[in-house]
Amino acid sequence: MKIITSNPGKYEEYHKFFEKMGLPIEWIRMKYPELQADTTEEVVIESLNYLISKGYRDFIVDDSGIFIDALNGFPGVYSSYVYKTIGLGGILKLLDGEKNRGAKFVTVIGLELEGNTHLFVGEVRGTINFKPQGENGFGYDPIFIPEGHSRTFAEMSIEEKNSISHRGRAMNKLKEFLIKKMI
Numbered sequence: 401m402k403i404i405t406s407n408p409g410k411y412e413e414y415h416k417f418f419e420k421m422g423l424p425i426e427w428i429r430m431k432y433p434e435l436q437a438d439t440t441e442e443v444v445i446e447s448l449n450y451l452i453s454k455g456y457r458d459f460i461v462d463d464s465g466i467f468i469d470a471l472n473g474f475p476g477v478y479s480s481y482v483y484k485t486i487g488l489g490g491i492l493k494l495l496d497g498e499k500n501r502g503a504k505f506v507t508v509i510g511l512e513l514e515g516n517t518h519l520f521v522g523e524v525r526g527t528i529n530f531k532p533q534g535e536n537g538f539g540y541d542p543i544f545i546p547e548g549h550s551r552t553f554a555e556m557s558i559e560e561k562n563s564i565s566h567r568g569r570a571m572n573k574l575k576e577f578l579i580k581k582m583i
């Protein structure tokens with residue numbers, strides 16, 4: 401199994417998860433053009449089709465985003481662009497004085513296997529912290545506190561984040577699918 405991503409933090413999470421399963425995952429470190437679409441699922445389908453047209457087979461891609469309630473789901477499918485432009489500071493400014501801190505993280509995994517494509521979706525709800533906290537993880541991790549917890553994802557180990565995160569949930573669905581395929 402291969403994962404195609406430019407994001408080392410993402411790869412680390414897959415590596416840790418699949419290593420435990422005894423299924424090593426190979427990293428193809430590459431930035432592929434991401435079509436802008438209204439939903440994460442559409443983005444992933446476009447990415448799968450693009451990479452298949454380039455000859456890639458037996459691989460996964462992961463598209464994720466953070467959806468903030470008080471901003472009507474923004475930045476959502478624009479999470480990458482917003483992170484690079486206004487960053488965590490910009491998001492916190494947009495939420496200045498806002499009491500509703502609710503948000504969700506979504507991951508859609510796209511799999512190409514044996515000529516077919518499959519999607520696996522994982523979500524986790526939580527809140528946006530008032531300031532960045534923690535050194536681990538990547539992206540929006542320092543400002544996101546998952547529901548039922550009091551620390552941000554950036555204050556957790558990869559294993560702990562994987563056990564509760566959007567990506568962890570999507571990876572579990574992928575794992576179930578692969579196990580069924582093997583038996």
Ligand code: ITT
Nearest residue numbers: 405406407462463464465479480483538539540541
């Ligand atoms: P690839 O498309 O090459 O895989 P990317 O970093 O562009 O890498 P995404 O489009 O999925 O990946 O990510 C959108 C943004 O959301 C980007 O800024 C990420 O850093 C951030 N992000 C994704 N997953 C995250 C997670 O688990 N925790 C925090 N931030 C995350």
